[in-house]
Amino acid sequence: MGRFNLVMLRYLTRDDFRVLTAVEMGMKNHELVPASLVAVIARLKHGGCHKHLQELCKQKLLSYERGRKYDGYRLTNLGYDYLALKTLSSQDIVNSVGNKIGVGKESDIYLAADEEGKEMVLKIHRLGRTSFRKIKEKRDYHLHRKSSSWLYLSRLAAVKEFAFMKALHERDFPVPKPIAFNRHCVIMELIQGQTMCNVRELNDPELLYGKLMDLIVSLANAGLIHGDFNEFNIILTEDEEPIIIDFPQMVSTTHADAEFYFDRDVQCVREYFRKRFAFESDTYPKFHEDVERQDNLDIDTEASGFMKNIRDQIQGAIEISEEGIAGATDDSGDDTDGDDEECGDAPADEREENRYLQRSIMERFLGVDDISTVEVDGDRKLQPPATDEDSVTSPADFPASVMPQREDVAVNRHLAQSIATSCTISPEDIRARTKKQLQQKKNRDAYKKSLVVKGESSAVTRSRRDNRDVVKQYAGWEEF
Numbered sequence: 155m156g157r158f159n160l161v162m163l164r165y166l167t168r169d170d171f172r173v174l175t176a177v178e179m180g181m182k183n184h185e186l187v188p189a190s191l192v193a194v195i196a197r198l199k200h201g202g203c204h205k206h207l208q209e210l211c212k213q214k215l216l217s218y219e220r221g222r223k224y225d226g227y228r229l230t231n232l233g234y235d236y237l238a239l240k241t242l243s244s245q246d247i248v249n250s251v252g253n254k255i256g257v258g259k260e261s262d263i264y265l266a267a268d269e270e271g272k273e274m275v276l277k278i279h280r281l282g283r284t285s286f287r288k289i290k291e292k293r294d295y296h297l298h299r300k301s302s303s304w305l306y307l308s309r310l311a312a313v314k315e316f317a318f319m320k321a322l323h324e325r326d327f328p329v330p331k332p333i334a335f336n337r338h339c340v341i342m343e344l345i346q347g348q349t350m351c352n353v354r355e356l357n358d359p360e361l362l363y364g365k366l367m368d369l370i371v372s373l374a375n376a377g378l379i380h381g382d383f384n385e386f387n388i389i390l391t392e393d394e395e396p397i398i399i400d401f402p403q404m405v406s407t408t409h410a411d412a413e414f415y416f417d418r419d420v421q422c423v424r425e426y427f428r429k430r431f432a433f434e435s436d437t438y439p440k441f442h443e444d445v446e447r448q449d450n451l452d453i454d455t456e457a458s459g460f461m462k463n464i465r466d467q468i469q470g471a472i473e474i475s476e477e478g479i480a481g482a483t484d485d486s487g488d489d490t491d492g493d494d495e496e497c498g499d500a501p502a503d504e505r506e507e508n509r510y511l512q513r514s515i516m517e518r519f520l521g522v523d524d525i526s527t528v529e530v531d532g533d534r535k536l537q538p539p540a541t542d543e544d545s546v547t548s549p550a551d552f553p554a555s556v557m558p559q560r561e562d563v564a565v566n567r568h569l570a571q572s573i574a575t576s577c578t579i580s581p582e583d584i585r586a587r588t589k590k591q592l593q594q595k596k597n598r599d600a601y602k603k604s605l606v607v608k609g610e611s612s613a614v615t616r617s618r619r620d621n622r623d624v625v626k627q628y629a630g631w632e633e634f
């Protein structure tokens with residue numbers, strides 16, 4: 155999707171939006187929402203829900219698809235974008251949306267402006283964009299909720315990003331000013347500058363290096379580790395001031411692998427400065443020596459991996475100071491159920507989404523279909539989400555050994571090459587396998603294509619055709 159056709163927003167009627175919202179609500183527990191359900195939820199004053207559905211399909215805000223058991227409507231990316239933008243524009247936050255200025259793995263970045271023409275950034279999260287289709291084929295990610303998770307996951311990412319940005323901005327960390335969010339969209343300040351990966355030369359590499367290292371340490375002092383602190387997530391202003399972007403993956407300093415993430419962030423900066431600016435320094439921060447907790451941002455933002463027992467301890471300490479020694483003894487007794495349990499009180503939806511996130515990342519990075527078969531650190535196994543009700547996981551919760559590292563990618567590539575050269579399978583065999591894989595891909599594509607149907611009328615034609623075939627098949631059975 156290149157540009158938004160916001161003009162369309164003006165021509166969509168109130169009832170169109172009502173119907174679109176009804177489909178969104180229906181998708182909370184239906185993958186495809188039947189027209190009858192949309193009509194019940196939308197409760198249009200003058201009826202005519204069907205006409206609106208058809209119009210919205212024509213505008214590609216909805217798509218009518220074939221399900222396993224029944225056909226129904228699904229909100230498209232564009233439809234979800236419009237719902238969010240409609241809300242943001244009715245709150246007078248966004249007045250216009252311009253060109254796309256950036257594309258991330260899981261997001262699209264647009265220029266936007268308010269009524270006075272002040273430029274802002276609109277970040278639209280598209281979680282699951284790269285892996286959703288594959289997961290959709292399997293459909294097991296729905297678990298008991300049977301929801302279309304891309305919608306909820308994108309919203310979750312936006313909420314998380316906004317929360318981190320707000321907390322960091324309030325503590326004067328150099329991040330874009332958060333303005334608003336709705337559904338999967340985040341509105342933030344536009345930073346005038348260039349991402350560090352595009353900067354060829356620096357006036358003072360040493361100064362910037364120092365600032366970046368200080369930033370990593372002060373973030374950790376506040377209880378957070380960025381987790382993806384690299385040249386792509388740092389924007390440099392004209393005065394070479396670094397501004398950090400992209401926070402959903404932030405982890406707490408109490409995370410089991412906090413030291414690993416911290417060191418990785420530090421090494422990322424060191425490596426980049428060595429390669430790009432030929433600047434090397436022996437001075438760099440170390441997790442156990444230089445980090446000193448001064449704030450509880452991880453707890454305020456519920457960053458991945460913060461330990462519930464640590465929050466309880468902090469809460470206990472507060473209560474001790476408030477209520478005296480008696481309060482303290484009560485608290486120590488209450489602590490028993492929370493040992494090492496991460497975010498144990500997260501809402502059920504969030505837990506489910508976190509689990510899906512984990513599954514999606516496992517599938518994308520490791521190509522693993524059945525998570526229960528993955529072995530970690532010898533005997534630790536990731537359980538299938540459905541049976542692991544009480545644990546909360548997120549990508550950042552993965553042990554270091556499972557998360558893909560840059561070196562791993564390089565090593566894997568090297569391995570792939572060496573495997574290719576020392577392969578003992580005969581060329582005929584390889585050819586046959588490739589042909590089979592191609593055929594399977596072709597079948598999969600054809601199946602996906604067959605899921606999208608043009609409209610309800612096609613469902614009628616289909617059922618008539620099926621009936622005709624059945625009639626044909628049984629023609630003359632009475633004669634026997």
Ligand SMILES: Nc1ncnc2c1ncn2[C@@H]1O[C@H](COP(=O)(O)OP(=O)(O)OP(=O)(O)O)[C@@H](O)[C@H]1O
Binds near residue numbers: 256330386389400
């Ligand atoms: N506030 C901003 N001001 C200016 N440019 C921005 C801003 N936020 C994002 N961008 C641009 O958009 C690009 C992608 O943004 P961002 O890194 O947040 O997306 P992402 O999907 O999280 O990316 P990835 O996951 O691939 O790192 C950035 O490299 C930057 O060029």
